[in-house]
Amino acid sequence: MILEDQLQEIYEALFSTYGPQNWWPGETLFEIMVGAVLVQNTTWQNAERAIRVLIQKTFLDPVTIVSIDPSQLGQWIRSVGYYNIKARYLQNFCRWYLTCKKDLEVMPTATLRRALLSVKGIGPETADDILLYACKRSVFVIDSFTRRLFSRLGFFVGNESYEKLRTFFQNAVSPTLYSEYHALIVRHAKEVCKKRQPACRSCVLGDFCPRSLQ
DNA sequence: GCCCAGGTGTTTC
DNA sequence: GAAACACATGGG
Numbered sequence: 001m002i003l004e005d006q007l008q009e010i011y012e013a014l015f016s017t018y019g020p021q022n023w024w025p026g027e028t029l030f031e032i033m034v035g036a037v038l039v040q041n042t043t044w045q046n047a048e049r050a051i052r053v054l055i056q057k058t059f060l061d062p063v064t065i066v067s068i069d070p071s072q073l074g075q076w077i078r079s080v081g082y083y084n085i086k087a088r089y090l091q092n093f094c095r096w097y098l099t100c101k102k103d104l105e106v107m108p109t110a111t112l113r114r115a116l117l118s119v120k121g122i123g124p125e126t127a128d129d130i131l132l133y134a135c136k137r138s139v140f141v142i143d144s145f146t147r148r149l150f151s152r153l154g155f156f157v158g159n160e161s162y163e164k165l166r167t168f169f170q171n172a173v174s175p176t177l178y179s180e181y182h183a184l185i186v187r188h189a190k191e192v193c194k195k196r197q198p199a200c201r202s203c204v205l206g207d208f209c210p211r212s213l214q
Numbered sequence: 215g216c217c218c219a220g221g222t223g224t225t226t227c
Numbered sequence: 228g229a230a231a232c233a234c235a236t237g238g239g
Contacts, residue, residue: 040221046237047220081219081236089222123222143220161228186220 003172010153011177014184018191021183024133031060033097036129037090037121038080050077062094089121109137124162132182138175141182142166145189 001009025044026032031051039047051060053076058064065073074087096119104112112135116127124142131137142165151158156168173181 036220039219041219041234042221042236043219043238045219049237079236082221082234083236085222085234121222125221129220141220145220159229182220189220 007169007172008174011173011181011184014188015180018184018187021180021187023179023183024129028060029134030062030097032134033093033130034060034090036126036133037093038077038086040080040082040086040089040123040126042081046079046081049079053077053079062098065094066091066098085121089119092119092121104135109139112137113139124166128166132179138170138178140166140169140173140178142169143182143186146182146185149185149189 024032024035025048026035034054035044035047035051038050054060054065057076058068068091070087070091071084073090074083077083077086077090080086096115100107100115107115109131113127113131116122116130117124122130128139128141131139132141142162146169147158147165150156150165156165160168169181170178
């Protein structure tokens with residue numbers, strides 16, 4: 001079976017099991033972007049808690065956020081872990097946002113991506129979360145779950161570079177599926193996690209486990 | 215008490 | 228480049 005069909009079948013197995021995930025959670029595009037920064041290496045639950053505090057304290061206004069003492073901001077986002085550096089990262093991002101927001105819709109995707117990556121605290125995954133879910137650009141997001149799941153399924157070893165994996169998926173998956181596909185991978189990983197098993201050692205999809213589809 | 219969670223930057227080789 | 232390390236709370 002060719003690669004494109006394999007990835008399509010895995011997508012369908014996940015979608016038929018979990019249904020649409022309606023990502024990314026957030027009332028506004030800016031809230032989505034803030035969420036992408038705060039959720040780095042933590043759970044969405046922790047990030048959401050911090051966002052609620054930020055809404056209460058700052059109305060999630062970038063001008064307000066950049067003007068706050070970083071240690072104060074850190075206390076407000078304490079629940080996300082690494083709160084001291086994340087407070088700085090969030091302010092870095094907000095400063096960038098305030099200067100670039102007028103150009104977000106007209107900038108070519110590659111230019112926008114480079115601009116995001118130039119912000120200290122925005123790495124490839126956070127940049128792609130913002131590009132895909134807030135800016136509606138066609139980029140495939142690679143996270144640790146994606147890396148683990150598809151290495152487990154034998155598509156690659158697992159230590160490949162971020163860019164190599166992104167290219168792999170973007171070449172084989174329809175851009176219309178990028179958003180839902182990534183959301184389903186994360187959902188799947190969470191379900192496996194609930195059973196306190198290593199991701200995809202025992203696949204929660206049972207008979208519809210992607211491994212059995214090959 | 216231990217392990218992991220929707221990563222990133224810096225340092226060192 | 229790629230490996231090792233710091234950054235830190237919350238839930239199972």
